[in-house]
Structures are given as structure tokens and as C-alpha cells.
Amino acid sequence: MSGTPGRNVSLRLHVNGRVREVEAPPDAPLLAVLRNDLGLNGPKYGCGLGECGACTVLVDGVAARSCVIPAGGVEGREITTLEGLGSLEAPHPVQQAFIDAQAAQCGYCLNGMILATVALLARHPRPTDAQARDALSHNLCRCGTHVEILRAVQRAAELAASGIRGGAG
Ligand code: FES
Numbered sequence: 001m002s003g004t005p006g007r008n009v010s011l012r013l014h015v016n017g018r019v020r021e022v023e024a025p026p027d028a029p030l031l032a033v034l035r036n037d038l039g040l041n042g043p044k045y046g047c048g049l050g051e052c053g054a055c056t057v058l059v060d061g062v063a064a065r066s067c068v069i070p071a072g073g074v075e076g077r078e079i080t081t082l083e084g085l086g087s088l089e090a091p092h093p094v095q096q097a098f099i100d101a102q103a104a105q106c107g108y109c110l111n112g113m114i115l116a117t118v119a120l121l122a123r124h125p126r127p128t129d130a131q132a133r134d135a136l137s138h139n140l141c142r143c144g145t146h147v148e149i150l151r152a153v154q155r156a157a158e159l160a161a162s163g164i165r166g167g168a169g
Pocket residue numbers: 044045046047048049050051052053054055056065066067068
């Protein structure tokens with residue numbers, strides 16, 4: 001990738017298992033490219049400052065804040081958005097766990113909570129409550145569903161350990 005910051009260049013991004021080519025400034029926030037160019041609305045715009053976690057994606061399996069990552073900086077890295085986890089018919093175990101635990105009110109924070117949980121379980125398949133609190137401590141929920149969200153993390157660990165996926169089937 002080359003080009004002058006602020007001018008459109010051709011970017012090749014690996015998103016949810018596919019190579020996607022977009023024309024965008026290399027310094028454009030990854031969040032903007034995902035939402036505006038690729039139509040992936042799982043990641044949300046919250047603060048735009050890297051502080052709330054609403055825009056979380058996985059970059060090579062690690063939770064990252066897409067509002068402060070330049071799109072040109074993640075060419076060749078594997079980016080996973082909420083859309084890459086599962087579907088309504090076949091939710092990912094972490095998505096199913098959040099449903100089971102009724103861990104949502106407005107739902108705006110859930111993208112970040114779910115992806116941070118996926119990254120946590122990759123590191124700690126059976127996390128303690130302290131590890132879960134630590135992993136999610138910088139993801140903000142303005143609705144105050146933290147108790148249910150922590151319950152969802154433990155439920156997700158159970159589902160993942162037993163190989164259960166949700167949905168019809
Ligand atoms: S929108 Fe990215 S951290 Fe808040």
C-alpha cells in the first residue's frame with residue numbers, strides 16, 4: 001500500500017475470511033471503511049476516541065478499537081467483525097451466551113462486549129470473574145447491564161467448552 005495520507009488509494013483488507021478491496025485514504029479510520037465502504041455495521045461509532053469499545057473488532061484475534069486504527073495499517077491482517085462470528089440462524093457461542101443471559105438493554109455496547117469476550121476466551125477458555133472484569137473494564141455500557149454481561153461471559157465459556165452453538169439446528 002502506498003499513497004499520500006488523505007488521498008484515496010487501493011487497500012486490500014482481509015475481513016471475515018474474504019479479501020476486500022476498497023478505495024480509501026490510508027489514514028481513514030478502519031471503522032469508517034468497515035461501515036461506509038463494506039457495509040459492516042456490527043462495529044458501532046461511540047466516542048471515536050478509542051475509549052468506549054463500541055467499535056471493537058478483532059485484528060489477528062486480538063480485540064482492537066477500529067475508530068483509532070488507520071485502515072492502511074491493517075492490510076494483510078485478519079480482521080473479524082461481529083458479522084464474521086455467526087448469524088441469527090447459527091449464532092457464535094458468545095452471541096448465544098449474551099442472548100441466554102439477556103445481557104442487553106439498548107444493545108449499543110454489545111458489539112464490543114461480544115468481541116472482547118471472544119478475544120478473552122481465546123486467551124482464557126475458563127476465565128475467572130476477575131479476568132472477565134479486567135478484559136471488559138474499558139468497554140463502556142451506559143445502560144448498566146454489567147452484571148448480566150459478566151454472567152454472559154461465564155455462559156459463553158460453558159457453551160464454548162461444550163461445543164454448543166445456538167440457533168435452529
Ligand atoms: S468508538 Fe471506538 S472506542 Fe469508542
